[in-house]
Amino acid sequence: MNSCAKCGACSVVCPVYRVTGQEAHTARGKIHLAHIPELHGKGVMFEDIFSKCLLCGACSAVCPRGIDVCREVVDARAAFPSIYGAHGYEKFLARKALAHPETLSALRVLGRVGAEFVSRYLPAESGLRLRLALFQQEVGAIPVLPVQKNAFPDDSRPKEALTYFPGCAAHYLFPDIATSCHSLAADLGYALHVPEGLSCCGLAALSAGDRREAQRHARKNIIALEQGTGPILVSCASCYAHLRRYGDLFADDQLWRSKAEALSARLLELSCFLDQHLPPGLAKQAAGGKKVRVYYHDPCHFRYGLRIIEEPCHALGRNPDLELLELPDGPECCGQGGLFHIGAPDIAAVIRDTLAAKVLALAPDVITSTCSGCLMQWRLAVEVAGSRVPVLHLAELLSTVTK
């Protein structure tokens, strides 16, 4: 709290504050509360304030004191009242989810068969269970873009091995993402290799304040990935952002911290990889002269902090049949981050639907992103809006050509 200048720069950019107008929901308000010992970890007000954060990082990006607000919020969540027992925030989320089943429609994006598949096969330790809030039984169908596989020329070159971290979403939920990454990489001369023993990246556990569980995931991934050398391709923005900060999980453990930092140094984000390798003017045979109107949603993890903003657009721009759409006032958060959609479903729905209305007014043919959480939120958004606009991962879009 002592380092907060109380300047209010964080208020203007906070998506939650824009909806609620409550000072307590700004970074300034949260930091103030977090540092009052007699309030810390106690009471409904504490729960309310620290559940209402997207962990988007917009505040830290403008903070003149460089305060890591997400870290403050995660630490506060770890201190949720002991009445919930261990991992109090996760139990708080479960209680919230059961109280708001109508707004927790994440499984609607999967369809009933997909939901049953996830229930049976998604590992209990996967952070996706938290993200999906597996309490909702009502499910719908996913609109499908009429696409066919792109005919990248297969020159039969020997492929260079490249380690791939697909993340839970591409591994279990939307395997077309992983398939598309394999296909794109093969066309560019790389054979993706997924090491044995990978775990969930652990971001959902950390977002819930469960640092010990997040460390457990990190150790498993470090052990699996340190068997190899060279770059590690990551296709999920959330996973990538979290893997980049693995070292922070082991502040008091020099051995694991150095292992974590060694892993982070090898990471290669998918859109950066594609920006480096995709040839210009690909897929000119597609679309019969009509450009496909694409809205790219840039995940908060990339817009703030990591600043991976241009690369996905450059990769999309390689295809002359794609027309990139932009919002007049710039990109906005989709309302899914940091388990916010469970902790504050009403506000998440307002943020989601407000953004969706603006984007759908641009008349896109397809919406794309690289974050599994954002993709799920967008699929729900278009369904709630009664739209049939497909939502595809960047790899899926770039490995296909519209008929």
Ligand code: SF4
């Ligand atoms: S921007 Fe930073 S210094 Fe200013 S009020 Fe917010 S947290 Fe405090």
Ligand code: SF4
């Ligand atoms: S991380 Fe995002 S939602 Fe949370 S306080 Fe900062 S700007 Fe607001």
